[in-house]
Amino acid sequence: MSTTMKPLLEVNALKKHFPLKGGLFGGKRGNVYAVDGVSFAISKGETLSLVGESGCGKSTVGKAILRLFPITDGEVFLDGERIDNVSAAKLRPMRRRVQVVFQDPFSSLNPRQRVRDIIAEPILNFESGLSSSQIDDRVAALMDKVRLPRDAMRRWPHEFSGGQRQRIGIARALAPGSDLIICDEAVSALDVSVKAQIINLLSDLQDELGLALLFISHDLAIVEHLTHRVAVMYLGKIVEVADRGTLFATPHHPYTRALLSAVPVPDPTAPRNRIILKGDVPSPINPPSGCRFHTRCPFVFDRCRSEEPQLRKVATGAMSACHLDEVPSIA
Amino acid sequence: MSATISGITAAPDLGEVLPPRKARGRVGMFIHRHPTIFVGGLLLSIILCIGIFAPFLGTVDPTALAPARRTRPPPDIFAWTGYWLGLDKKPPAVQFLFGSDMLGRDVYSRVLYGTQISLLVGFSVAVVASVIGMFIGLTSGFIRSVDTVVMRVMDGLQSIPGILLAIALMALTRASVQNVIAAIAVTQIPPVARLVRSVVLTLREQPYVEAAVAAGTRMPMIILKHILPNTLAPVSVQATFICASAMLTEATLSFIGAGTPPIIPSWGNIMAEGRALWQVKPYIVFFPAAFLSVTVLAVNLLGDGLRDALDPRLAKRI
Numbered sequence: 001m002s003t004t005m006k007p008l009l010e011v012n013a014l015k016k017h018f019p020l021k022g023g024l025f026g027g028k029r030g031n032v033y034a035v036d037g038v039s040f041a042i043s044k045g046e047t048l049s050l051v052g053e054s055g056c057g058k059s060t061v062g063k064a065i066l067r068l069f070p071i072t073d074g075e076v077f078l079d080g081e082r083i084d085n086v087s088a089a090k091l092r093p094m095r096r097r098v099q100v101v102f103q104d105p106f107s108s109l110n111p112r113q114r115v116r117d118i119i120a121e122p123i124l125n126f127e128s129g130l131s132s133s134q135i136d137d138r139v140a141a142l143m144d145k146v147r148l149p150r151d152a153m154r155r156w157p158h159e160f161s162g163g164q165r166q167r168i169g170i171a172r173a174l175a176p177g178s179d180l181i182i183c184d185e186a187v188s189a190l191d192v193s194v195k196a197q198i199i200n201l202l203s204d205l206q207d208e209l210g211l212a213l214l215f216i217s218h219d220l221a222i223v224e225h226l227t228h229r230v231a232v233m234y235l236g237k238i239v240e241v242a243d244r245g246t247l248f249a250t251p252h253h254p255y256t257r258a259l260l261s262a263v264p265v266p267d268p269t270a271p272r273n274r275i276i277l278k279g280d281v282p283s284p285i286n287p288p289s290g291c292r293f294h295t296r297c298p299f300v301f302d303r304c305r306s307e308e309p310q311l312r313k314v315a316t317g318a319m320s321a322c323h324l325d326e327v328p329s330i331a
Numbered sequence: 332m333s334a335t336i337s338g339i340t341a342a343p344d345l346g347e348v349l350p351p352r353k354a355r356g357r358v359g360m361f362i363h364r365h366p367t368i369f370v371g372g373l374l375l376s377i378i379l380c381i382g383i384f385a386p387f388l389g390t391v392d393p394t395a396l397a398p399a400r401r402t403r404p405p406p407d408i409f410a411w412t413g414y415w416l417g418l419d420k421k422p423p424a425v426q427f428l429f430g431s432d433m434l435g436r437d438v439y440s441r442v443l444y445g446t447q448i449s450l451l452v453g454f455s456v457a458v459v460a461s462v463i464g465m466f467i468g469l470t471s472g473f474i475r476s477v478d479t480v481v482m483r484v485m486d487g488l489q490s491i492p493g494i495l496l497a498i499a500l501m502a503l504t505r506a507s508v509q510n511v512i513a514a515i516a517v518t519q520i521p522p523v524a525r526l527v528r529s530v531v532l533t534l535r536e537q538p539y540v541e542a543a544v545a546a547g548t549r550m551p552m553i554i555l556k557h558i559l560p561n562t563l564a565p566v567s568v569q570a571t572f573i574c575a576s577a578m579l580t581e582a583t584l585s586f587i588g589a590g591t592p593p594i595i596p597s598w599g600n601i602m603a604e605g606r607a608l609w610q611v612k613p614y615i616v617f618f619p620a621a622f623l624s625v626t627v628l629a630v631n632l633l634g635d636g637l638r639d640a641l642d643p644r645l646a647k648r649i
Contacts, residue, residue, distance in 0.1 A: 066545045068541050092547050100541070102541070108538035110543075175546075
């Protein structure tokens with residue numbers, strides 16, 4: 001949680017624009033500004049959650065870090081080394097350190113591979129000359145870590161439940177000895193009770209192995225249980241970053257407040273002050289000028305429409321991008 | 332814990348309510364689950380055996396001419412019935428089981444040897460078209476620059492009716508079984524290539540492929556381990572349909588004289604030769620046509636069954 005340490009992963013002004021093609025000859029018609037200038041850092045052993053509505057670019061950030069596609073602009077550093085512009089050959093050893101767990105436990109495992117081969121694949125990619133029994137031992141150790149029965153090794157993915165499959169996915173992500181795991185909505189597809197098991201497993205693994213987690217989610221209630229810091233995204237930008245305690249106790253950005261007010265409280269008598277946002281999320285093809293949230297913000301004023309607010313420090317361990325923060329009396 | 336609630340009896344044991352499960356062995360289970368595969372496979376294996384063992388099934392040289400015994404009909408069922416019922420003392424003479432054609436050749440032997448040609452053409456076209464189609468489909472699914480060009484060529488090939496293209500290709504070459512196979516395969520490659528390409532395009536977006544990329548798996552390994560095994564099921568289904576349609580196309584080509592050389596007794600050739608006598612001696616056309624229909628039906632049944640069995644949404648593997 002310490003911020004004085006050199007960050008494990010640093011993302012600097014990351015941009016990813018997807019070209020929109022159309023027409024008879026596939027000409028470019030515009031861009032989808034999926035991620036438009038996102039910066040954050042994760043230290044070793046830290047959990048950073050990236051939250052926001054669907055379509056705000058959370059998953060794109062995750063995939064950009066994994067370099068599943070080239071980024072449009074910006075820099076990504078892993079342990080101080082740039083990984084966004086190096087050649088595929090140079091990137092390969094880095095891949096060992098950053099792994100991913102996907103949302104859908106059914107499509108994230110190859111249906112035609114046995115569990116052992118799924119988990120062994122990352123190991124075999126980076127280590128050669130291992131005997132079959134050595135691999136079995138490694139896979140068995142990983143399966144113990146994620147609390148899967150050992151006899152699961154010879155079985156096929158379709159024989160498992162969603163939660164078990166997600167454990168297989170986590171074991172695969174741990175296999176190469178990774179430092180950072182990107183959990184892309186890793187628990188969203190699971191039942192509540194299974195969700196809790198996987199969340200507990202992830203935080204246990206973090207304590208045990210000193211893993212850093214980038215936890216991408218739309219569910220603030222889940223995020224509160226395992227994160228150290230939270231970054232709130234809206235339409236391709238981070239609008240607020242804060243330590244968990246600060247964010248949940250005193251949210252600064254109006255969007256964060258609206259999001260938090262939408263989290264269900266398991267007490268029907270508790271006083272609730274829901275902030276209902278009007279309208280839909282604007283299209284990322286043609287994002288609003290100035291502050292991207294101005295079309296839905298309850299506190300909008302003239303400046304918001306023309307000038308884009310920058311992230312600035314609003315409290316200890318909290319940064320927010322809102323013009324209101326300059327005039328605390330109104331907020 | 333909780334108080335007993337009166338008036339509620341214990342639920343009956345499920346074994347008493349449900350009808351007893353029929354005990355089935357592994358084979359019985361398979362037949363029960365995939366009847367079309369079983370029937371299609373059984374028919375096809377019988378036909379395959381007929382083709383393979385044609386020389387030992389009481390056949391004579393299918394090309395041997397016997398001008399003296401032209402157009403002899405197959406054995407008369409009524410005469411045989413009379414013999415069995417004891418009305419006739421002497422059994423009717425049997426020379427040709429399926430009759431003989433206008434040159435005195437044994438239709439039975441010709442049809443049985445024709446099985447070899449049809450199966451050879453069907454299977455070869457299926458294999459050749461699948462392998463080449465898979466290669467093209469994989470390449471264009473992965474390399475976007477190749478994709479545009481190759482898929483337009485495939486569009487072009489598909490815009491010409493298959494049979495017409497095959498006739499044109501046969502017109503360019505000498506009539507031989509190999510050339511027939513090649514000509515039919517060319518017409519069947521585009522659908523396989525399209526199928527594989529579309530499967531590849533969906534597979535490469537699958538999270539497990541992205542996870543493999545993130546895990547540092549190299550491209551050839553990804554293709555070999557994650558893409559190829561998942562394209563085999565749809566391609567093998569497509570291959571059975573190609574096999575059936577190739578046999579039909581071969582017969583059509585032979586029938587119009589653009590296929591297998593007339594000296595080879597393929598079903599299409601036999602039918603073509605019998606066409607002129609169709610109204611007076613229908614058996615010359617009937618027997619090869621019946622064999623062709625049954626074979627195509629068997630292969631199509633097999634393909635239908637395979638499609639159902641290999642579709643992961645319908646899969647009930649236990």
